[in-house]
Amino acid sequence: MVKVIIDNRGIPPLAGICNYESALKEGYSVERNVDLLRRYNYVKKTVHQVYNAHLARTPEWEVKCAFSYHLWLEAEHCAAIRKRVSEMREPPLKLDAIPDEKLKRLLDEVIRAEDTLELLVGIYQVIKPEIIQSLKKHLAETNPMADQPTLRLLKIILMEEEEMLTWGKAAISALIQNEVQEERAKSWEKHLTGFLQFAGGISGDSNNETAVLPEQRADGKEYEMDVVPQRDERFKDNFNQSALIDEYFQDPSRSLDERTCALLYKRLREMDVPEWMAPIIFKTKEQPWEYYVDMSRQLWDEARHAMLGEIGLYQEGVPFYNYPVDLKSSMSLNVHFEPLEAHLILWAIEQGLMPKKTGKQWEWEIATQSENKLAATIQDYDWADEVLHAQIGRKWLVPQFGGLEKAKSEIGHSMRKWGESQIQYRDMSKQEEWWTKFMEEVQQNKALNR
Numbered sequence: 001m002v003k004v005i006i007d008n009r010g011i012p013p014l015a016g017i018c019n020y021e022s023a024l025k026e027g028y029s030v031e032r033n034v035d036l037l038r039r040y041n042y043v044k045k046t047v048h049q050v051y052n053a054h055l056a057r058t059p060e061w062e063v064k065c066a067f068s069y070h071l072w073l074e075a076e077h078c079a080a081i082r083k084r085v086s087e088m089r090e091p092p093l094k095l096d097a098i099p100d101e102k103l104k105r106l107l108d109e110v111i112r113a114e115d116t117l118e119l120l121v122g123i124y125q126v127i128k129p130e131i132i133q134s135l136k137k138h139l140a141e142t143n144p145m146a147d148q149p150t151l152r153l154l155k156i157i158l159m160e161e162e163e164m165l166t167w168g169k170a171a172i173s174a175l176i177q178n179e180v181q182e183e184r185a186k187s188w189e190k191h192l193t194g195f196l197q198f199a200g201g202i203s204g205d206s207n208n209e210t211a212v213l214p215e216q217r218a219d220g221k222e223y224e225m226d227v228v229p230q231r232d233e234r235f236k237d238n239f240n241q242s243a244l245i246d247e248y249f250q251d252p253s254r255s256l257d258e259r260t261c262a263l264l265y266k267r268l269r270e271m272d273v274p275e276w277m278a279p280i281i282f283k284t285k286e287q288p289w290e291y292y293v294d295m296s297r298q299l300w301d302e303a304r305h306a307m308l309g310e311i312g313l314y315q316e317g318v319p320f321y322n323y324p325v326d327l328k329s330s331m332s333l334n335v336h337f338e339p340l341e342a343h344l345i346l347w348a349i350e351q352g353l354m355p356k357k358t359g360k361q362w363e364w365e366i367a368t369q370s371e372n373k374l375a376a377t378i379q380d381y382d383w384a385d386e387v388l389h390a391q392i393g394r395k396w397l398v399p400q401f402g403g404l405e406k407a408k409s410e411i412g413h414s415m416r417k418w419g420e421s422q423i424q425y426r427d428m429s430k431q432e433e434w435w436t437k438f439m440e441e442v443q444q445n446k447a448l449n450r
């Protein structure tokens, strides 16, 4: 080829995206591109469900937090990939079809992890490094100008994948405390890698001629999730409901400090919402992808609210697991309710948070009157998030009930049923009073800081 000198007047050409040389590559055809994007979408969509299936039953608080974040990222990535596929002249889009039975086999094993270690190994030691490798290859090989919208999308996904992987690697090394655990992690990784190689990698183009398929854990039936929420052993007395924090924060006879602490504790206790939403998302099938994006975002917000409570308590010098973090809500809803009714109850609660004088605005006003600036910020964003959640509930529930009035008319019955289902969990604790001790610890810490 003749080397041509172009006069670009010193200004970077080609919108700064690439140089002429790198733009010369043939790259992927639209068909190949769509084929790969469908594979990424399938893997991410299924990993999203793996997170939802395991969030409640996974005991470690920090893992629940990261799962909540990562499942929302997966939902967002799928939404972006789906949009890009729809732009590329390839109907039918087949975005909810299984692109390759061999990938399904792999993911059917990943979801059957027996504990947190296996689960993390599957996601962060097998699936994510492979996705990252596929994305990097895609970015290197596709034509940067012809396929720029895909390039942009994959760059953003890659950045978030690497962030997720960094967390996952650190969490796995924290969970491996002895040789037995190390051996289990290795053997599960080997098991899954067998399935991955058999599939020819996530892109499906690696040589798999010599791959031998290990014996499957999956038995051909659909995976059934374990809905019982678990907390790790740092948490004690998980059914203690003795602290009436919903009343304490409203009680003008208590100090603003104490009422604000009650609000922070209310935030901390919100971990039960991700525990109760994840099964709703997992069990609700065949909704438009937007449903999963909205619900995942709400789940992530609720985990953030719990972490804001965790941070608020950190500021008070109290570890978040030192006092009871009540589990009765997610336990009763997960065990005794179908997803639609559990969602209706969630929406009813969030509707109840909207009135100015008793709801989120009031919580924010109490926090702003206290000296705790952080609590005011926490309540400010919590309020904004809850307005969004009430809208999400309305958007997806009303059509499922066949109208707003019909949905509302079911609330009373469901709330009563929920109340009754919680009674049995009261007996799982001696209901010893602990709030006073907690507030004393907060006050002592304050005195030490003065």
Ligand SMILES: [Fe+2]
Residues within 6 Å of the ligand: 270, 301, 302, 305, 382, 386
């Ligand atoms: Fe919340």
Ligand SMILES: [Fe+2]
Residues within 6 Å of the ligand: 302, 350, 385, 386, 389
């Ligand atoms: Fe909410």
